[in-house]
Amino acid sequence: MIDRFADVVSLAAPWGSFFKAGGLVLLFLLSGAGEMAVLAQQPDADLPDSVRGELDARNLTPEQARRRAQQLGLDLSNPERAAAQARQRGLPTARVNALLRAVQQGSDTDSSAQALPPAAVAETGVAPPDTTRPSPAPARPDTAEGPGENAGLAYFGYDTFDRVPDAFAPDPTGPVDDSYVVGPGDELRLVVWGAPEFQYDLTVDRQGRVFVPDHGQFTVAGTQLDALRADMKQWLAQQHAGLTEDPQTVFMDLSLARLRPLKIFVLGEVAQPGGYTVSATANAFNALYSVGGPLRRGSLRRIQVIRDGSVADTVDLYDYLADSGTPAPVNLQSGDYIRVPVRGKTVAITGAVERPAYYEMTPGETVRDLIDYAGGVAPDAYGADFEVRRLTPPDARTDPRASVPRKDLNYDLNAVLSGDETVPLSDADRVRIRAVPERTDPAAASAVASARISGAVFQPGTYALGDSLRTVRDLIRQANGLTDDAYRQQATLIRFDEDLDEGVRSINVDSALAGVPQANVPLVPGDSLRIASVQTLEDARSVRITGQVRTPGTYPYRSNMTVQDLLLRGGGLADSTYLKTVLRSRADLYRESSDGRSERLIPFNLARALNGSGRADTPLQPGDEIRVYPLEAEVNPDPFVEISGAVKEPGRYDHQENLTVKDVILKANGFAEDVYLKEIQIARPKTEDDGMRTIRVPLQGPDAPADVRFAADDTTQALQAAAEVPVQHRDRILVRTNPDYSERTFVTLRGEVRFPGDYALRDDGESLSSLLDRAGGVTEVGYPGGGQLTRDGERFILDLANVLRDAEDLTLRGGDEVVIPTTPNSVSVRGNVAQEGRIKHQDGEDVAYYLERAGGVRDSTKNVYLTQATGETRKVESGWFSRTPEVTDGAVIRVTKESPPPPDEEGLDIGKAVRDVTGILSSALTIIVLATRAFD
Secondary structure (H helix, E strand, C coil): CCHHHHHHHHHHHCCCCECCCEEEEEEEECCCCCCCCEEEEHHHHCCCHHHHHHHHHCCCCCCHHHHHHHCCCCCCCHHHHHHHHHHHHCCHHHHHHHHHHHHHHHCCCCHCCCCCCHHHHHHHHCCCCCCCCCCCCCCCCCCCCCCCCCCCCCCCCHHHCCCCCCCHHCCCCCCCCCECCCCHHHHEEEHHHEEEEEEEEECCCCCCCEEECEEECCCCECCCCHHHHHHHHHHCCCCHHHHHHHHHHCCEEEEEEEECEEEEEECCCCCCCEEEECCCCEEEHHHHHCCCCECCEECCCEEEEEEEEEECCCCCCCCHHCCCCCCCCECCCCCCCEEECCCCCCEEEEEECCCCCEEEEECEEEEEHHHHHHCEEEECCCCCCCEEEEEHHHHHHHCCCCCCCCCEEEHHHHHHHHHHCCCCCCCCCCCEECCCCCCCHHHHHCCEEEEEECCCCCCCCEECCCCCCHHHHHHHHHHHCCCCCCCEEEEEEEEEECCCCEEEEEEHHHHHHHHCCCCCCCCCCCCCCEECCCCCCCCCCEEEECCCCCEEEEECCCCCCCCCCCCCHCCCCHHHHHCCCCEEEEEEEEEEECCCCCCCEECCCCHHHHCCCCCCCCCCCCCCCCEECCCCCCCCCCEEEEEEEEECCCCEEEECCCHHHHHHHHCCCCCCCCCCEEEEEEECCCCCCEEEEEEEEEEECCCCCCCCCCCCCCHHHHHHHHHHCEECCCCCCEEECCCCCCCCCCCEEEEEEEEEEEEEECCCCCEEEHHHHHHHHHECEEHHHCCCEEEEEECCCCCCCHCCCCCCEEEEECCCEEEEEEECEEEEEEEEEEECEEECCCCCCEEEHHHHHCCCCCCCCCEEEEEECCCEEEEEEECCCCCCEEECCCCCCEEEECCCCHHCCCCCCCHHHHHHHHHHHHHHHHHHHHHHEEEE
């Protein structure tokens, strides 16, 4: 009891004495119950919340009690553990009891106040409710556009896990199908009836065996349930022949009475990370659901199942949550780790869609995928265009004072929905699908005198009609003209009539720009002009598998999808019996070229791919097709050509009729950067023997094909020359590397310069002063005297101020890093001084000045070192006639201390040392006196 009184007094100490004017706090102990009570004559506001809450639990809400317990380092989910933690920290037990009572008082109205103890979690596998989950408001609100921007917009999918029903708790009794593999910990039920009748519940031991009374031991682990029934029936038939007789007189049934539990770990962005016990039939989705799902800052798209130290599978919860999803359950094994990373690229979609929300997007997904996740467009969606508000990346904001944080982009919604246009997404994009305005809508009235242009122009947007903007040509000019990839033969002009019916008219862009009246039509309010791009659009996002598989067909393309993934989707290839009908030595991957004009054949070994090697991990692209052949198929050697050297994808390619060198180069994705364009060589087999002959093909100069003259780096005309050279089956094309080519080297410039960043050296001898000039010079607050040049991890001792004065310069090399700091206006004094710290810099002052300002050096000082801002370091000499050096801004003064004497010198006789010194001084004075008399 006395300890409790002392604890309360110690709690009040930081806020002053309990005994104040105007009130007296009385503390006493209630006899019998042993509870502490507090009577206060002064107002409660005179006491801190922590003391008031511990003296009267009713004054703390459950949320305040949890927050206070977290500050004290107490785990209220386990009272025993909380008491032990309180004892370790010297906290009274009464404090823990008060906080527990405060939490329990709110349990009737706040279900999250009841936290399951670890023992219950281990038994049931169900985590406590997510008490840290934020409200449905955005976890990352954007305030750059003003208050209320996307206010209340939910994050898709997370509310699914807000309430965890008991139905998702692990079921210890199954049911399971016959493919279930029996393992240690399972409990089997064996029933035999007929002539003998008996029933046993058999538990599989750690060695994978069961003991059947009066029959012996039988190994069951690692066998599927249907196969185990047949094996046990044959085993029991040794004693009960009626099991296998015809007709059968003894009958047997084997089932699972209880499943073994799986122990897994759930880590990362979840409410309650840790270890859990789940049913053997649980998959990754069940496990995540049972622990409350990811937090809002956690990802729903990239959840990893880690097994034996590597990622066994990746779970995309959108497959379960989105309408277009195709769930592929990921079964778990004991010891698996489920890791939930931080949420990735997040995009908001609002407006005329069925499910406006924030969505997490994976690499390669576009606006079309986002609209699908949002349930599609609403019936009143305006198909002419929609808006994407894009945040300018930080590295693109070269001048923060002039850059625009966001930019507005406009695209054709109908083109996106039809697949004619692909719009990629960036993190933090905001997509707004406009609705067809009502005729009485004020927004429509404000847009009466405007027209919109989108597509392949430099400044898409809405422009007000007026004297300077009347026709299609005026609108294109207002948008700063066409981009280089604009399709100039046809543009689409969309116009609404009085009944809001949409009318479409085709416009020849070149004719409109030339002023032809039929194309340069006058605009009316509400017109929308869409100019398409000639860039090749991405095909439907799907892949195919055909041939000798069980389920050939087209499957949705997913990011990071590999050859092995599609092979398993085809079915049958994991069945050893089915594989006997498949040609395992070869399968083919058909891939269309980027220009859509040709198809590339990529053969691979099917057996190796199924085993996880070879082409197994090759990423697929939309439109890819895998063909698997039957065993009886005859795979004849296809005609081929080979190309090597300075091309992007050297290798072997199919030979077709009229194939030229240019065609082969394009199959190899074009020249590499270091290509030598004057000549290529073709190695061609001789017809009369097995030898090879070399054919030289000049691509420039007097021997080049007719009408081809170009500079050495003009790859376009080089390909024109190569188009006139045919190739034959088994030709090998060698594209040589330019011996004079050298990669560009870069230098990093950071700190107080006008334009920091990475700079490519103009030549091998560019100087530091030249680089600083290119970077716009040092800013007003920059300090060249403290500039640093680092090369190969080591700092140059160099005064950059002299470089700016052209008094000293240095030739730069690739990989150098130059940093210009801010003017420090201080000198640092460290080590054996009275007061370490920074001292304001004074021009012209020396080391002695700063040592004096630091209180002087302490006893046992050994040396003083001065390190100037340039990195130059010198030892400062001391003495009566020496003057310490001048200190520059940003310098460091270090005062070292003598090491303690060795142990054998610690017993030095001080008295004897004093007598010796006194004798020496007396002798010296005598000599001085005698010398003075002699000279006199």
